[in-house]
Amino acid sequence: MLLSAFLSKRFRAYSGHKDEKNGFVSFIAKASTIGILLGVAVLIVALSVINGFEQQLVHRLLSVVPQVEYVAPSRPIANWQLKVANIESQPHVTGAAPFISVNGMAQYKSQLKAVEIRGVSPSYEGNVSAVNQFGTGKLVSQLSSEEVILGQQIVKQLDAKVGDNITLLIPQVGQAGGQLLAPKRVTLSLAGVIEMGGPIDSTAAFIHLSKAQQTLGYDETQVTGLRLSVDDVFSAHQIALNVGQTISDYVYISSWFRTQGSLYQDIQMVRTIVYIVVFLIIAVASFNIVSSLVMEVREKEGNIAILKTMGAKDSTILATFVMQGLTQAFVGVLLGSFIGVVLALNISELFAWLSQLMGANPLEGVYFIEFLPSKLVLEDIGITVIATFVLAIFATIYPAWQATRVDPAKVLGN
Structure with missing residues (x-):
């Protein structure tokens, strides 16, 4: 050799x-x-x-966007406090939180921007989302019922700044025949800005859960969905199916594989x-x-x-x-x-x-x-x-x- x-x-x-x-x-x-x-x-x-x-x-991304969601397609989910506690006790679940989600518009002066309005509970949202890590001004965990937090691209397009009054236009659906009624206008103070550097910055609008319930006519035990985080994001779909069997309401099951899987x-x-x-x-x-x-x-x-x-x-x-x-x-x-x-x-x-x-x-x-x-x-x-x-x-x-x-x-x- x-x-x-x-x-x-x-x-x-x-x-x-x-x-x-x-x-x-x-x-x-x-x-x-x-x-x-x-x-x-x-x-x-x-x-x-x-x-x-x-x-x-x-x-x-997956620390902010929902890893697993259960969304009520028709009637709201009642007694969400008990159901959140039940979900959190399931294997592989690291946190759960209620939410109300609706598409709407954000308006400041003459500027309009389509947004996804999300009513969240400040005390629960930190269990399922790391959105606080990407915020400036007030954080979601500090949100009050008269404030809104918007994505940075929305704020830029509206040409607004923290402290300005933002009007949210939330669509209303009538009970009889499902006819579309005039949208409700809710004016809130811009308390913070989300800066993730991605598409969420151009769609996200966070308001307090109680404000969303009041606007949509829900009582304090009703929400449109439950969100949870899991210990293994790549097993989220199977975990979602297993946990979903413990929920008595009729809900759609969604995991990040559907929204971000591509x-x-x-x-x-x-x-x-x-x-x-x-x-x-x-x-x-x-x-x-x-x-x-x-x-x-x-x-x-x-x-x-x-x-x-x-x-x-x-x-x-x-x-x-x-x-x-x-x-x-x-x-x-x-x-x-x-x-x-x-x-x-x-x-x-x-x-x-x-x-x-x-x-x-x-x-x-x-x-x-x-x-x-x-x-x-x-x-x-x-x-x-x-x-x-x-x-x-x-x-x-x-x-x-x-x-x-x-x-x-x-x-x-x-």
Whole structure:
């Protein structure tokens, strides 16, 4: 093995000489190394960004949007206090809260904006939502019955500020025939602003549960839905079905898979596509090693023949060229991993700098966040490195085997 390592090093040094044939072989070898370097770096960065999006989905978006909801389609849910207590006692449930949800309009002066008005109980909402972490001014947990909290994009469109009086237009449905009546107008003081940096900022309007009950004509025990949080968001649908069997009211069961599931599926699909595409790039770069080693074996047939006549075993020749190919892969993997890790750790700042330089943020209004997240996972680096070396080993086997078939008599006789 030591002899093979020594011969591999000498062959690489010889290939660096500046005659035309050796220079071309050296160029092919360097091209394969650069290809592996770029593939490894791109894969590490891409997977880190995908992991970042998945982390933000779980810890940012799913901490605010409902993980599980039970919504009454016709008559309101009565005695919500008892039902919340019952839900909180179920396995895998970490919190429950009542709500009243209705679509309406927010008005300030001559500006109008469609919003989702959500009546919440300040003392319960913190059990199921982390919305307080993204608020400025008054928090949802401090909301009074004469105040409203709006998303930042709504406030921007209305050109309002904290302390202004916002009018909410809430639709009313008549009891007979379900005819649509004139909307109720409720004027509340803007007490706080939600700044998540995503679509919620353009739709969310929080008011006190008692105000929503009063406006819709409900008593204090009636709500339109119950919301809960779970200990495993990826099992939310099954948990929702199990807990739903304990609720006596007729309700629709909804989990985040229905509202945000397509986003999660998109993230996983992109992860799969990135794996396939970038590994194909790495495979092409790895199999460039085949070309460089085949040419090198042809070029060094005389050296191989001399080594064989001096007693070198086939295993020594095989190991020599395998090591030569793996050295190319090792350099590419080492540099690619270093560059990929550095970029992955700084991609968020780099994206912010480029957005500022261009004067536009391509993520704004498209995804649930307006920055490029990154989460470096050592397992992804390990898989990338191992897979690249496996491809490189396969790429070196055939040329190295061809080297062992060199016939010293024929080569030296010519």
